[in-house]
Amino acid sequence: MVYQLYYWPTIQGRGEFVRLALEEAQAEYVDVARQKNGTRAMMKMQEEASEPSFAPPFLVAGEQTIGQTANILLFLGARHGLAPRAQAGRLWINQLQLTIADLVAEAHDTHHPIASALYYEDQKKEARRRSADFLAARVPKFFDYFEGVLAKAGRGGYFTGARVSYADLSMFQVIAGLRYAFPLSMARVEAGYPRLVALHEQVAARPNVAAYLASKRRIPFDQDGIFRNYPELDK
Amino acid sequence: MVYQLYYWPTIQGRGEFVRLALEEAQAEYVDVARQKNGTRAMMKMQEEASEPSFAPPFLVAGEQTIGQTANILLFLGARHGLAPRAQAGRLWINQLQLTIADLVAEAHDTHHPIASALYYEDQKKEARRRSADFLAARVPKFFDYFEGVLAKAGRGGYFTGARVSYADLSMFQVIAGLRYAFPLSMARVEAGYPRLVALHEQVAARPNVAAYLASKRRIPFDQDGIFRNYPELDK
Known part of the structure; x- marks a missing residue:
């Protein structure tokens, strides 16, 4: 199909x-x-x-x-084999994906804390406040959680161990996005999360993912997506 | 169990x-x-x-x-039979639930647009701006969508027609919550959404739900939950 x-x-x-x-x-x-x-x-x-x-x-x-x-x-x-076969495992990966979705929504709201329909310039002051809290409190809270999940998963480096799932692919994307949006803050923050950094590298190196990232099918990060680089928010 | x-x-x-x-x-x-x-x-x-x-x-x-x-x-x-048996139907109810979850997150952020960890009083000005957009643009957009789904579902009044699903129960809760939080605005808005209003009534009248709502197990709405009544936000 x-x-x-x-x-x-x-x-x-x-x-x-x-x-x-x-x-x-x-x-x-x-x-x-x-x-x-x-x-x-x-x-x-x-x-x-x-x-x-x-x-x-x-x-x-x-x-x-x-x-x-x-x-x-x-x-x-x-x-497509991107989640465990057993129902319990599928629910677990869905749970992780929904938690990633929560983080993604918060990442979006750093530059649009008041209204999606307004320009960034019309909510810049609020964006500063929200970004400061996001970087100081929310990112560490989410990363603590995901790092802890990886620690419990044991060898293999993915959320369920040795087999990649779609939640691992999504986590890769979030880390890449946060690095694009907040390069200074992320350089500081991610030092404390070696398992997440390794997961990002491991996903990026998967042959199908690597081929995709190098292709024209991968749209570059920009100032219209979820992750945007406004240096004034990256403190 | x-x-x-x-x-x-x-x-x-x-x-x-x-x-x-x-x-x-x-x-x-x-x-x-x-x-x-x-x-x-x-x-x-x-x-x-x-x-x-x-x-x-x-x-x-x-x-x-x-x-x-x-x-x-x-x-x-x-x-527990609160979703269709077929996989396609289950995904559809999950899709509706996730859309309801997006609306719930936005309802929460009306009073906490900057940071969950801060008091409302510390983000009151921003809360006013966000609530105004939520009531003018977001609630109608979500309600248009859900009303349209009910219209397509045909007879029975629930999202899949005659059988109640957990997404119907959740929609009931959201309408109840929005009425608590924004009584003046909701009175105006909901007049345009007869199917959603009927769904709310129909769920509330289900014997198990009605017994629950009348029991002490149902915690009342208050100023600590997702839906909070701050009259200054209900314009």
């Missing part, structure tokens, strides 16, 4: 977590909105689906349309 | 979505932190679980410890 991924064509955003899973799994997919007239096709699809999505990304898999990033990954993980 | 629910003992919070599912299903559970020395037991459990949770709520079901609200509901929904 060829999947159709619907997501904004010019940003990594939440679609990137899905792209990484599809690429690691070597699944065939069309990144619909990046085709000619693709964004229009996406809007139409979003409205007309019998089970519509609140927002992109959503994935069409045969008859099914699946929205919400963690939900798409739950589906793909089971089909 | 008797479940053990771990959540803060004095607030509804995110634990309430789990409580509503357990109550509707008439599942046996102990609300651990509301027992003697319960909060201490919760802290200990959170640290020592082999698959720890970032934050409450988490549910112990035999050998399994399951965290993240939507993940707990995914598990309970399958076991």
Whole structure:
């Protein structure tokens, strides 16, 4: 089956977590909105689906349309060996993914603490306050948690040990994003989290991921996605 | 099996979505932190679980410890008939639940747009700006979406038609919470969403839910939970 991924064509955003899973799994997919007239096709699809999505990304898999990033990954993980086979293991990876999603939402709100619909420039003062708390309190709290999970998982370096899951791919993406957004702070912070740093490297070195990252299919980080580099927020 | 629910003992919070599912299903559970020395037991459990949770709520079901609200509901929904049997239907309910979770997070941030760790009084100005956008733009956007889903679902009044799911219970809770937090704005807004209002009433009238709401097990809304009533934010 060829999947159709619907997501904004010019940003990594939440679609990137899905792209990484599809690429690691070597699944065939069309990144619909990046085709000619693709964004229009996406809007139409979003409205007309019998089970519509609140927002992109959503994935069409045969008859099914699946929205919400963690939900798409739950589906793909089971089909492509990117999650344990047993139900308990699948719930565990879903739990980690949802915790990563919480961190992602907070990372977004560092530059948009008041309203997504307003420009950054219209909430700059608030963004400074929120970023300071995010870097001082929230990132360490999340990283303590994920580092602890890796410590309990034992050898192999992934969240469930030796086998990669979609939650590992997502964690890689979050670390890469935070490094892009907050290079100074991250250099300081990540020194205390050797297992997370190693996970990031290990995912980046996986052949399918490495090939993807080197390809044109990987959209670069920029100032329109979730992770944005505003030096004034990186204190 | 008797479940053990771990959540803060004095607030509804995110634990309430789990409580509503357990109550509707008439599942046996102990609300651990509301027992003697319960909060201490919760802290200990959170640290020592082999698959720890970032934050409450988490549910112990035999050998399994399951965290993240939507993940707990995914598990309970399958076991207690609060989600469709087919995988596609389960993913659809999970998708709706995750969209509800996004709305819940935004409702929380109306009074804490800068930092959860700060007092409301220390972010009151920002809370005003964020609440104004939430009520003018975000609530209508989410409600348009959910009302549209109900319209497509056809007869029965629930998200999948005639059978209640945990996402319906959660939607009930969100409407109740928003009414508590923003009574003036909600009176205006909800007039445009007859299906959502009917869903709220229909869930509240279900015998198990009604018995629960009338019991002492239902903690009242207050100024410490997700939904708080600050009249200055309800414009």
